[in-house]
Amino acid sequence: MTTTIYHNPACGTSRNTLALLIHAGIEPVVIDYLKTPPSRDELVAMIEAAGLTVREALREKGTPYAELGLDDPSLGDEALLDAMLAHPILINRPFVITPLGTRLCRPSERLLEILPKDGFSSAFSKEDGEAVLDEQGRPMGR
Template sequence: MIRIYHNSRCSKSRSALALLEEHGKPFDIVNYLETPPSAIELKTLLSQLGISARELLRTGEDVYQELGLENPSLDEETLIAAMAEHPRLIERPIVVVDGKAVIARPPETLLAFLRR
């Protein structure tokens, strides 16, 4: 089963969702702003993505500046906690298939990911 962490206000997220629909792949949608992933779920996603917490952060969000998340001395736990508390900080969309994940940005990266 495929899972997409989706934000309906994001054009990239909508495009990724449309690609999944076009390819007839069954999937679950997680509206992560309404149902934010826990810190434990975020750690799993980071492992599946193969990236650090800092790489998953949306640096253009106001809350990023407000929380001082640009500070390079902040550890993974602090960054993960910030994303769990403020899900707008999470880069999107994230698509998970068979224990592996990709940030489908641009959405075309999703096509290559699904073909692997």
Template sequence: MQHITIYHNPNCGTSRNTLAFIKHQGIEPTVIHYLENPPTEPTLRDLIAKMGITPRQLLRVNVEPFSERGLDNPNLTDDDIIQAMLAEPILINRPIVVAENGKKQGVKLCRPSEVVLDLIDMPLTQTFVKEDGEKIEPKS
């Protein structure tokens, strides 16, 4: 049985769609509301490493703390960015999905939400309709 964990923000449409995608596939994931329960520094570093991205690539730029903290400065180090994310979890882009104990394992930033299908063992067999009405069809 595949185990899925989603770092979720219920106020985010992409995060809600990703969670719905997972449930649509018959999986009841572990949901971490990361704004209330942010990852620890070792966990955040591990997630970034497993995604194969840089901290800057995980950084949300369209939220107030981004400009307030001067995070557009290209001279900031990865450590500077990680510390800012730990201090203000809203700076962590979402949703992050972790898949374990299945044929497909890994960690991905699921933007757009259908990226989650890359982590789920079973193929999409029924049309999924996103909140905005966009349909994701099974591949033939």
């Protein structure tokens, strides 16, 4: 099975997650979900596999969330999914699917939950310099 990332190249968290995958020696399938959004079935499957609710997978910042009235708690999953599919920017990112599971990788370190534990042998830092892995490839602060 391949590894897939639903990626937004304009998003720092998404870029950090992709860089961490590459650092692990993984060449993922990269889907720019703004250009190629998932189908409804794919989106539902990702959300469920990640253990999230539809509302938890909805992005507010930098989206038409407020303008569309999506903060209305009476809106059900179907209405939220309709909005996410009509406006893919509303899909939170990045979603990553590996043979070990699916996660919404916010923060990017969530990726470590679905990668082999022995997948790293060197340090890794985010774009902003925050260390994620030490010199031996072990997660920082864990």
